[in-house]
Amino acid sequence: MIQVNGLYKTFGEVRALDNLNMHVEAGSIYGLVGPNGAGKTTLLQHVAGVMRPDAGSVLVGGEPVYESPQVKERMSYVPSDFYFFHQARVSDMQALHASLFPRFDAARFGSLIAAYELDPHRQVRALSKGMQKQLAFCLALACNPDVLLLDEPLDGLDPMARHSVLGHVMEEVASRQMTVLVSSHNLRELADICDHVGIMQDGHMCLERSLEDLQGGFVKVQVAFAQGSDAVPQGLDIMHQEKQGRLFTLVVRGTAAAVEDLLTQQGASFINVLPLSLEEIFIYEIGGAQHEER
Amino acid sequence: MKSANLLSPGLIKNGLRRYWPLWLAGFIALLLFVVLPAYVSVPMIVNSAENVADRTDSLNFFWSTMSFMAWVYSIGGALVVALTLNDHLFDSRAATFVGSLPLRRPAVFASTFASGMLVLVALPAVASLCLMPLCLALGLVFSPLRVVEWFALTVALSFIFYSFAQLSCHASGTRLVATLIYGVIGFLAICVEAAVRLLMSALVYGISSDSISFDWLAPAAHIVSILTLSYPDKSIPWAELAPYLLVACVAAVGAAWLFGRRNLESAGDGVLFAPLRRALKYLAGISLALLFGSVYRLLDTTDAFSGIPMGTGDLLVLAVLLSVGAFLGALFADMIMSRSTHVLGSCWREGLALACVMLAFLGACRVDLLGVGRYVPKTDEVEMAILTCDYGSDSMEIASPEGIDDVRALQQHLIDYGGAGETEQAFTIDVNYKLKSGRFVQRTYPILTNFPVTTLGDGQDSQLLREFAQIADSDEGRASRFSSVIELKDDTGVQIEYMLENGEYSSIYLRGEDASDFVSNVLLTDLMEERAGELFYQMTPDEDVVVYDAVAYVEDRRASQAEGYDVYTESLQLSEGTPHILAWLEEHHPEIELIKVEYDG
Numbered sequence: 001m002i003q004v005n006g007l008y009k010t011f012g013e014v015r016a017l018d019n020l021n022m023h024v025e026a027g028s029i030y031g032l033v034g035p036n037g038a039g040k041t042t043l044l045q046h047v048a049g050v051m052r053p054d055a056g057s058v059l060v061g062g063e064p065v066y067e068s069p070q071v072k073e074r075m076s077y078v079p080s081d082f083y084f085f086h087q088a089r090v091s092d093m094q095a096l097h098a099s100l101f102p103r104f105d106a107a108r109f110g111s112l113i114a115a116y117e118l119d120p121h122r123q124v125r126a127l128s129k130g131m132q133k134q135l136a137f138c139l140a141l142a143c144n145p146d147v148l149l150l151d152e153p154l155d156g157l158d159p160m161a162r163h164s165v166l167g168h169v170m171e172e173v174a175s176r177q178m179t180v181l182v183s184s185h186n187l188r189e190l191a192d193i194c195d196h197v198g199i200m201q202d203g204h205m206c207l208e209r210s211l212e213d214l215q216g217g218f219v220k221v222q223v224a225f226a227q228g229s230d231a232v233p234q235g236l237d238i239m240h241q242e243k244q245g246r247l248f249t250l251v252v253r254g255t256a257a258a259v260e261d262l263l264t265q266q267g268a269s270f271i272n273v274l275p276l277s278l279e280e281i282f283i284y285e286i287g288g289a290q291h292e293e294r
Numbered sequence: 295m296k297s298a299n300l301l302s303p304g305l306i307k308n309g310l311r312r313y314w315p316l317w318l319a320g321f322i323a324l325l326l327f328v329v330l331p332a333y334v335s336v337p338m339i340v341n342s343a344e345n346v347a348d349r350t351d352s353l354n355f356f357w358s359t360m361s362f363m364a365w366v367y368s369i370g371g372a373l374v375v376a377l378t379l380n381d382h383l384f385d386s387r388a389a390t391f392v393g394s395l396p397l398r399r400p401a402v403f404a405s406t407f408a409s410g411m412l413v414l415v416a417l418p419a420v421a422s423l424c425l426m427p428l429c430l431a432l433g434l435v436f437s438p439l440r441v442v443e444w445f446a447l448t449v450a451l452s453f454i455f456y457s458f459a460q461l462s463c464h465a466s467g468t469r470l471v472a473t474l475i476y477g478v479i480g481f482l483a484i485c486v487e488a489a490v491r492l493l494m495s496a497l498v499y500g501i502s503s504d505s506i507s508f509d510w511l512a513p514a515a516h517i518v519s520i521l522t523l524s525y526p527d528k529s530i531p532w533a534e535l536a537p538y539l540l541v542a543c544v545a546a547v548g549a550a551w552l553f554g555r556r557n558l559e560s561a562g563d564g565v566l567f568a569p570l571r572r573a574l575k576y577l578a579g580i581s582l583a584l585l586f587g588s589v590y591r592l593l594d595t596t597d598a599f600s601g602i603p604m605g606t607g608d609l610l611v612l613a614v615l616l617s618v619g620a621f622l623g624a625l626f627a628d629m630i631m632s633r634s635t636h637v638l639g640s641c642w643r644e645g646l647a648l649a650c651v652m653l654a655f656l657g658a659c660r661v662d663l664l665g666v667g668r669y670v671p672k673t674d675e676v677e678m679a680i681l682t683c684d685y686g687s688d689s690m691e692i693a694s695p696e697g698i699d700d701v702r703a704l705q706q707h708l709i710d711y712g713g714a715g716e717t718e719q720a721f722t723i724d725v726n727y728k729l730k731s732g733r734f735v736q737r738t739y740p741i742l743t744n745f746p747v748t749t750l751g752d753g754q755d756s757q758l759l760r761e762f763a764q765i766a767d768s769d770e771g772r773a774s775r776f777s778s779v780i781e782l783k784d785d786t787g788v789q790i791e792y793m794l795e796n797g798e799y800s801s802i803y804l805r806g807e808d809a810s811d812f813v814s815n816v817l818l819t820d821l822m823e824e825r826a827g828e829l830f831y832q833m834t835p836d837e838d839v840v841v842y843d844a845v846a847y848v849e850d851r852r853a854s855q856a857e858g859y860d861v862y863t864e865s866l867q868l869s870e871g872t873p874h875i876l877a878w879l880e881e882h883h884p885e886i887e888l889i890k891v892e893y894d895g
Binding site: 011045048049050051052067069070071072073075077079081082083085086087088092095096098099100101 | 302303304305307308311312313314315381385387388389390391393394395396397398399401557558559
């Protein structure tokens with residue numbers, strides 16, 4: 001559904017995107033993670049058709065998105081800090097979206113703002129930051145988009161609102177096969193909803209996999225050897241290691257079974273495979289111990 | 295499909311609705327612009343209903359004030375509207391929002407442009423509708439055509455300035471820089487010209503700063519000058535506004551082109567393109583240097599407009615001010631554009647270079663490196679020479695080659711003479727040339743005198759004055775001194791007005807051949823031969839009426855019927871210098887008794 005090929009973007013002397021490639025399948029929820037300054041928002045703004053690529057292409061549904069109203073009509077973009085016109089009331093923003101997005105569903109918008117208890121006659125600036133975010137979601141979902149782009153969608157929302165917003169998004173994905181591209185620092189919540197994950201660093205995509213493959217491709221294991229060896233086990237693609245007494249804690253690339261087999265062959269007397277969260281994968285993949293120390 | 299439209303009604307409606315308090319404030323201001331001139335002018339117009347000339351003056355005052363108000367409204371309103379409706383150029387969040395909407399760039403631009411123009415047109419339209427009943431209510435019937443014309447003028451000016459404002463906004467990413475660019479487009483040329491002339495007058499003998507032409511390169515200043523100078527006696531100068539309308543179209547297209555090519559993420563940046571950033575920095579440096587220098591020159595109000603160059607002590611101060619101004623201007627411009635005060639490290643070299651350029655400019659002017667001060671145009675280059683002396687209020691236009699040669703010789707003599715010196719009492723001779731290429735050469739030469747002169751050639755520096763007087767007293771010189779040529783048409787009328795002893799006015803009216811005969815054989819003849827004298831006549835038709843001054847109005851009746859008055863006025867004291875008028879009065883109005891009295895000063 002979304003295809004990004006060899007994307008470059010430079011701001012002055014800073015290269016924000018550097019030969020970035022990404023593929024998002026239709027109907028999937030794609031989580032975009034990366035450290036601050038990795039280029040996630042820049043990438044989202046390219047996918048939303050806001051920014052013009054220096055080089056490369058961004059295709060949505062097989063069509064270039066930049067300066068393509070036909071493509072943008074089928075997309076909604078909720079940036080981390082949504083813009084509302086000065087003096088606008090909730091109903092004004094509704095009217096504007098209704099006039100621009102042919103698939104805007106006023107009834108759906110009405111039911112959504114009712115669910116969030118938003119008064120259509122209130123001025124937007126009188127709403128709290130969280131309520132403004134909810135309004136942005138209502139507007140985006142009421143456009144019935146095929147592609148929903150979310151940049152830090154849960155920032156500023158209380159737990160109830162987070163739950164509600166994610167619930168509405170999941171509903172849309174389940175019922176209409178909507179594609180969602182979401183960037184967030186809250187990796188635990190991303191792990192709950194995403195089926196694909198892309199990890200970005202320094203403007204390029206380090207890793208792009210399904211969540212299942214990703215979590216299956218890394219192992220956190222505690223191991224000890226009977227002879228009391230201080231040597232690090234050989235033959236493993238170790239991303240991170242710690243040692244306490246005779247006990248090694250290792251984060252390695254590979255499947256749990258393969259790692260267990262290798263350690264057994266090397267005479268391990270104790271092997272304990274631990275679950276690895278998306279956050280841990282992100283931390284060790286991006287920066288390992290140095291990133292932790294920072 | 296909604297997105298295929300060039301205009302987005304939703305965006306237009308949104309633009310109009312969200313700033314309604316601002317539009318309301320603009321409308322109230324515009325109504326005041328309509329009411330205030332009416333409040334001032336209407337009583338004058340009503341009081342002068344029976345006096346054609348006064349009524350004409352009052353009407354002209356009203357409409358020229360209205361046209362000036364249209365200029366004020368347009369130039370201010372256009373900028374405010376452009377700055378408010380173009381949020382997406384200045385605010386990165388707004389840019390992201392607008393960029394994600396299913397609209398092409400041309401549609402966003404056209405919708406924003408259209409909503410702004412709608413505001414700028416709607417307000418004067420309503421004001422015009424209010425103007426008609428207002429005028430009627432005040433007992434004065436204005437031609438509806440005039441109101442429509444005023445509305446058209448306001449719309450045209452709004453379009454011109456709104457296009458310039460849009461171009462300024464689209465060339466920048468902050469409101470402050472957009473406003474600066476708007477000022478540059480509208481006024482900079484005139485400001486730079488004024489400042490350069492002021493500085494040149496401080497450095498070069500013969501360059502004066504008292505006559506700044508409102509150059510077309512400064513549209514805002516030029517437009518207001520053609521409106522206020524041309525409008526009262528003629529009508530709205532559409533022909534002179536037409537090029538600006540064309541330029542405004544180009545500016546609008548240019549703004550659309552810039553919007554199509556600018557990156558939306560540049561919202562909030564000072565300028566869009568690196569070369570523009572550098573150019574603005576240099577421009578700011580030069581402008582501030584000129585401003586500092588001009589202010590210092592203006593502090594000496596006596597010398598600033600007299601054409602007397604500065605002495606050495608003042609020049610040193612001027613040099614310091616110019617270099618400091620150039621350095622600070624570049625520094626401040628960099629601060630504004632980079633939105634940081636930490637620019638000294640990156641900017642000091644450019645600032646220093648600019649300061650050196652200004653010092654070089656000062657030195658080059660002082661030694662007249664370019665020969666500006668020594669320049670005397672060749673006879674065959676000159677279409678007309680215009681000679682004026684500040685104690686003889688009338689200027690002479692000399693067109694014959696012999697006369698131009700005389701003027702050139704006088705100018706060369708003045709250049710060799712070298713000026714009066716900064717502390718001397720002086721009066722001036724202006725030597726101006728209109729060249730065949732269309733250019734003007736303007737020089738003002740201060741010359742020495744120790745006592746007031748009343749007759750040409752009586753000054754202390756008699757050689758120069760006699761030379762001037764010789765040219766002034768030639769046939770061509772005398773004819774051109776009264777070059778406000780009164781065109782005689784079939785329906786031309788003459789009104790000779792004089793004040794009575796009780797303070798009231800009385801008039802003599804002439805029409806047809808009588809008017810032509812009076813103008814050709816009496817009025818112009820006396821004007822041509824007028825000499826200053828110390829005796830003048832009082833005319834008394836009876837014992838209690840004294841006429842001590844007479845004014846002749848020549849009125850184009852056809853123009854007056856269309857409410858477009860075309861009146862030439864000549865005012866003169868009756869004296870021994872006006873023998874033809876005195877003779878005419880004795881012959882045609884013997885009831886007016888002429889009494890010769892001593893002039894009491």
